[in-house]
Amino acid sequence: MDITRLPSWQQLESLAPQMRARHLRELFAGDPRRGLRYSLELPEFLFDYSKNLVDDEVFVKLLQLARDTGLEDWRTDLFSGAPINRTEGRPVLHPALRGGLPNPVSLDGAPVQDLVETELGRLKEFVNLLHNGAVTGYTGRRITDVVNLGVGGSHLGPEMVIEALRAHRSDEVRVHFVSNVDGAQLADVLARLDVETTLFAVSSKTFTTAETMTNARSALRWLGDLAPRTQLLRQHFVAVTASPEKAQAFGIDPGRVFRFWDWVGGRFSLWSAIGLPIAIALGFERFRELLDGAASMDRHFREAPLEENAPVLMALLSVWYCTFMGYPAHAILPYEQALHRLPAYLQQAEMESNGKSTTRAGEEAGYATGPLIWGMLGINGQHAFYQYLHQSPEVVPADFIGSVTPGHELEGHHEILLANMFAQSQALMNGVDREQVKAELASKGLSEKEIEQLAPYKVHRGSRPSNSILLRQLNPRSLGALIALYEHKIFTQGVVLQIYSFDQWGVELGKGLAAALQPQLESGELRSQDASTARLIDYYQRVRNGAAAPETAG
Known part of the structure; x- marks a missing residue:
């Protein structure tokens, strides 16, 4: 399919310059109910997409483009286990890891859900033993620290979740992360640990990732003469991999090799045994709540009409800006300290998925296929790069993310935090025109000449689009739903733009x-x-x- 020949595509191309000439203030002034009409209230959060440069006509065409490109059929194929990762001949079944499939799926004669539940059962048993002190090192002392050795999807997801849910952590066992092959990171972590009470989790889909395996061998040398090599590997190492035979060949006890499968992409794998560090840090029951939250978003994505479907709307807005409006970047701006690793996680999830220039037909894409994803904590960003967001010639759409209920009991902090979040999205939307600036300066007693000299520098053009996601509370269930929201957004973008999102050549x-x-x-x-x-x-x-x-x- 040459999507650029679709009437819906061509109509969107003609609408883009018209919409660039309009202002968000005008759109709100013309529709007092815009905030209600362009928002969705889901069980875990409010999704407000009213501050976007779209009107009903644009939305109709975007939704038509989604239908014209077969989104609904591709969505059915995703959840039915069809091999939609066609360049590698694999299905894409990370929703199965959290019970998000509507019907049973079997691969190679094995029911997928049975495989998943069996592995989750093994994970739960190991985590409970670890928390109870029954997992010991060679000298018989209980394991107090687990170091996750992994990179990319084997690191970013678990680390982000543990940081996000710091208020829900268990104190039984401490979890540390080493991803960089730069030995400085590993040395820094090991300097704080005891060889007798440390366990290493080697997390690698292929169990050949150079950075991870180098760190694993260095960790083994750090354990030194504590015990014979074979015993160290049996008692101080576990593995999480889709290649269990390689982990066993490395010397890790088969009973401590936790498995996931080649139909799970690394950047979508935190729901699998790759989430072992999450289960250790939070406890298995909270890990299960995380999975349940993601499964609830799976249901929403699968069942909601396209025009009321949060991942679909987010994806279509991204396509609108990056591909049609010519805005090549998108900012992730959490107003929640615990979500400080979310921008990095979403950067990998989206850019590794859709950062491609070849269409499903094997031809060069003649259009942008995805934005550059970047960002940081909103309050810190306000004092770093928001100047660019407000007054640069470039327009950068943004996602503002916060929560109603704080994760602490300090008075007054949360209201200031959310006031900043709401104000920044409002300022990006409205801006300040020259007449407003001149009136403000006149009220401060500046002369006519001073006003004329200073006014151009204080003008904010505004009409900078954004989404706002306001969680009821940041907890395992809402975080699971939030992550799955972005996963399905990424999938939808790839389908609409004819990209295979699940390989990474x-x-x-x-x-x-x-x-x-x-x-x-x-x-x-x-x-x-x-x-x-x-x-x-x-x-x-x-x-x-x-x-x-x-x-x-x-």
């Missing part, structure tokens, strides 16, 4: 080149390198070996 190229370069860094023997890379390796070797600098080229 762009990640593989750099891995292969790094593997080839590593021996040359170690030996200094350069083979078939471009001039820049050869220069970098030469400098590395000279500085490491204390050699003199070569003569500067004339």
Whole structure:
């Protein structure tokens, strides 16, 4: 399908310049009920999308584009286990991990839900034993600290969730994360731990990820002479992987190898055994609440009409801005300290999924397929980059995320926090025009000349779009729903823009080149390198070996 030939696509192209010329103030002035009509109240949160540069005509065309590109059929295929990850010949069944499938699905003769529940049962048993002190190191002392060794989806999701739910943590066992192959991170974590009471969770889908396996081998050396190598691996290591045979070959006890499957993408895997650190940090029951919250969003995405479907509306707005309006970036702005890792998590989830230029037909996409995702905590961002959001020539749509109920008992803080969240989205929407600025300056007693000189610098054009997501309370269930909201948004974007969202071939190229370069860094023997890379390796070797600098080229 050439989607650019669809009438709905072409109509949206013609509407985009018209909408760029309009102002959000005008849209609100023309519809006093806009805030009600362009918002959804779901069980866990309010989704307000009224501050977007859209009107009813644009929405009708966006929804038609979703139908024209087969979204409803693709949604059915997602939940039925069809191999929608076609470049790898796999289904995409992360909703199955949280009980989000409407009907039983079997793969290779095995009921998927039975596989999932069996593994969750093993996870629950291990976590309970760990919390009860029954899991010990070689010397018999109980395990007090677990270090998760993983990168990408094996790290970002669990770390983000544990940080977000810090108010719900169990104190039984401490969880730490090491993702970087830079040894400084691992050394810093290990310096605070006791070899006798530390357990390492090696989390890798393939169990060949270079960064993770390097850290695992270094962790094994850190345990040193505590016990024979085979015993250390049996008592101080567990594995989470889709390649259990490789974990066992590494030396990890088969009873401590927790499995997930190749139909689970790494960036969508926190619901699987990859969530072991979450279950350890929060307790298994709260981990299950997280899964239940995500399953509730699965139902909403599956059953709600497109025009009342939060993930669909979020996705279509993203398509509208990035592909039609020419706004290439999108900001994630949590007004909730506990969500400080959410922008990084969503950056990977969306950009690794839809950061592609080849359509499902194998042809070059002649249009933008997804925005650059970035952001940070809203209050900190206000004192860092909001100047850009308010007055830069570039328009950056944003998601503001907060909660009604604070995760603390300090008086007065939460009202200030939410006042800032609401005010910033309002300021981005309305802006301040020249006449308002001049009136304000005149009220302060400035002269006519001073006003004329200063006014241009204080004008805010406004009409900067945003969504607001206001959780009732940040807890395991609402966080699960929030994460699944963005997962289904990403899926919808990919379907509409004809992108395969669930492969990641762009990640593989750099891995292969790094593997080839590593021996040359170690030996200094350069083979078939471009001039820049050869220069970098030469400098590395000279500085490491204390050699003199070569003569500067004339």
